[in-house]
Amino acid sequence: MLEKYPVLPGAEPFFFNGNHIGILISHGFVGTPQSVRFLGEYISSHGYTVYGARLKGHGTHYEDMERCNYWDWIQSLEDGYRFLQQHCRDIFIIGQSMGGTLTINLASKYPDIKGIVLVNAAMTAIPEMEEFKDKMEPRFIDEGAPDIKANDVHEITYAKAPIRSIKQLLSLMDITRGKLPSVTCPTFAFRSEEDHVVPPENTDYIMAHIQSDIKKIIPLYNSYHVASMDYEKKFIADQCCLFIEKYASNPREMEIS
Template sequence: MLERYPILSGAESFFFKGNHIGILISHGFIGTPQSVQFLGEYIASQGYTVYAVRLKGHGTHYEDMERCTYHDWVQSLEEGYRFLQQHCQDIFILGQSMGGTLTMQLASKYPKIKGVMLINAAMTTIPVMEEFKHKQEPRFIDEGAPDIKTDDVFEITYTKAPIRSIQQLLALMDDTRRKLTSVTCPKLAFRSEDDHVVPPENTDYILAHIHSGIKETITLYNSYHVASMDYEKKFIAEQCCLFIEKYARKQRRAEIS
């Protein structure tokens, strides 16, 4: 799918070359890599290789997004995974919101993924979108301010969301739920207690249905939905690094023995 509009300034993908452990990061619905940039920069500062993809149709214009299917978004993340494989031996994936949904798609397909980290992942229901599931009009709906508790950040995002794209997100969630039992790698999930977009029950569902032997959950008490840009962003980054260090080493020891 060729995009018709240029990439917005600051919405580009980013890559930091570090050691042999790679972290693939996915932003969420109508977002851009800018929303996960703090996490990426912090993780990279600890020596890891980091690549944050820009999902197709994102970071340009909502008319580009309207032309995408969820398969395009899955492909975007999969291309990022293949890119990191050229640089790294071990790969973890970190996904925010719809990025978490896409993360579980890849984890169900690639058992070599060392672990996944989810931030308010969408999997079962997004109440603000459900009413548009079977509608055809209006073509676009207005987007409100991003669900962020702090007021000192700006997220690059669209002012409108295509109805068709909302339906593709809901279809992605339906498809991903059927694949959760194939996920076996270690998992760390962050869930905001106050999330006005994706209810915390989405995370509970994921935990109940994946077949991972390791499931860690951390509740965030001072962040809303876009937690990667909120008050606890540094805490999230620190916990992700601890998770990566722990399970990259543990799996390497298991392989050696």
């Protein structure tokens, strides 16, 4: 599917070349790589190779998004994984919101992924979207302000969301729930205790159904849904670096590839 509109300034994917440990990061529904760029920059400053993918139909215009299905989004993240494989030996994935859903899909398919980090991942229910599951109109709905507690934070996102895309997200969640038992890699999950988009119970469900021997929920008490841009973004980034260092092969080898 070719996009009709150019990528918005600041919404481009990002790549930071570092050592043999690669970190793939995915933004969420109607978001862009800008929403996870702080995580990418912080993690890369520790020597890791980082790629922030842009999901198909995102960061351009919501009409582009309307023309996508969830397989396009799955493929976008898998393309990022294959790109990192050209540069790195070990790969970790970090996913925010729908990006967490896509991360679980990828981890269920590739057991050699070293570990995953989920940030308010969507899996069981998004109350605001459920009412549109069986509707065909209106064609677009207003998105409203991003769910971020911190003041003066600007997220590049769409002002409207296509009903068709909402249905695709809900379908993605449906198919991904069946893949949870196939996830066996180490998993950390950040869960905002006050999330006005994806209820915290989504994270609880994920962690109860994956088969990873190593799994941990880390509660966030001062961030809303887009936690990667909120008050605890540095705490999240620090924990990600500790997670990567602990579960990567020979993490102290910091040669630039």
